[in-house]
Amino acid sequence: MNLILLREEQKQTPTQYKLTESQMKHVTQVLRKADGERIRVGVVNGNIGDAIFDLPSGLVNIVHLDALPPKSLPLTLVLALPRPNMLKRTLTNITAMGVKNVYLIHSSKVEKSYWQSPVLKPESIENFVFEGLEQAKDTVIPTITFCPRFKPFVEDIFPTLMTPDVLGLLAHPYNAKACPIDLKQPSILAIGPEGGWSEYEVGKWQEAGVETVQMGDRILKVETAVPVLLSRLYPA
Template identity: 55%
Template sequence: MNIVLFDEAQQTEDGFFTLTQRQSQHFSSVVKAKPGDSIRIGQLNGKIGQGLYLGNEEKRMQIMSLNEAPPSALPLTLVLALPRPNMLKRTLLNIASMGVKDIVILNSAKVEKSYWQSPILKYENLQTILKEGLEQAKDTILPSIQLVPRFRPFVEDLIPTMSAGKHCLLAHPYDAETCPVALTGDSILVIGPEGGWNEFEVGKWREVGFKQVHLGERILKVETAVPVLLSRLYPAGL
C-alpha cells in the first residue's frame, strides 16, 4: 500500500477520516507507523496529498493536504475474456495498478459457465480489488468495469461505436502481426481466455476491424500477458 485511499463514507468530520480495518491492520503490522507520522493519502476519484496518522487506537487520519493530481490514465479500453476467478483477482490488480480506467469483462466460448457465479464478480468485491491496485500505484481514479455475459451482441452492436477512431488490437498469436510499440493514440485491446478465442470469435473481431497481434512464440498466461502488452503499447504509462 503506497497510498491510503479514503472516500466520503470514511470522513467523520472536516479534515479527518476513519481508517478501514484493512488499512488499520496494514499500518500496525506492516508499516509499523507511529502516531504523528506523515503518510501519503488520496481522496477516491480526487487528488493526492499528505495525512497525519493519529495512531492505532484512534484508527483515523488528519488530512493535511490534497493538492497533487493523480497519475495520467492509459488511453486504452481493455476487453478481457473472463479468466478463472483466482487469476481474475491478480489480473485486475495489475490492470488497476497500470492505469487502465475502462475495463470490460466478456464471455467467450471457452469461459467456464461457473466462472460467472464467482463471488469475486460481486460489485463490492470488484471495487475492493480495484482499490488495492490503485493503492499500489499511488493512484486515486477508480476504473469503470462492465460485466458482459453475451459475446455476439457486444461485438456486433457495441464495439463498432466504442472502437471508432482507435487502434483496435486483438491479442491472438495465430496468423498475427508483431504487437506494436509505443502507441500515441487511443486504443482497444482485446485479450482472450486461457484456451484462446475460437474461430468464430476471431472472425467476429476481424469483421469489426481488429488486427491480430502477438508477443512472440511463447504463449503467456493472462495475468502475465496483460502487463506485458500494456507496458509495450504505452511504455512508462506515456
C-alpha cells in the same frame, strides 16, 4: 500499500477520515507509523497528499491534498473472463497499470460457471481494484463492465467504442503481425481466454475492424500477457 485510499463513507469532517481496521493494521504494523506522524493518503477519485495519523482515535487529519493522481493509459481493455482465481491478480495488475475502462466478456472457451462466481460480486471487485490503486498510488476507480454474451458485445457495444482515432487490436497467437510498440494513439485491446479465441470469434473481431497481433511463439497465461502487452503498447 503505498497509499492509504480514503472513501467518502470514512469522512468524519471535511479534513478528518476514520481508518478502517485493515488500514489501521497496515499503518501501525507495516508502515510502523506512530501517533502524530505523516502518512500518504488519497481520496477516492480525488487528489493525493499528506495526513497526520492520530493513533488513539484511529483518524487521519488531512494536511494537504495537492497532488493529482497519475495519468491513465489511453486504452480500453476487453478481456475474456478469466478463471476466478486468476481474475483477482489480473484486475489488480490492470488497475495498477492505469487502465480505466475494462469490459469482461464471454467467449466460447470461458466456462459459464465463471459468471456465477462470488469473485464477481461488487465488494470483491472493489477489493481487487483498491489493492491496485493503493499499490500504484492512484485514486481513480476504473469502470468495469460485465458482458456475458459475446455476439451482442462485438456487434452492438464494440462499434460505439471504435471511434476513428482509436486503434483496435486483438491479441491472437496465430496468423497475426507483431504487436506494435509505444503507441501514440488511443486503442482498444481484446485479450481472449487461455485457450484462445475460436475461429468464429476471430472472424467477428476482424469484421469489427480490429487487427490481430501477437508477441512471438510463446503462449502466455492471461495474467502474464496483460501486463506484457500493456507495457509494450504504452511503455512507462
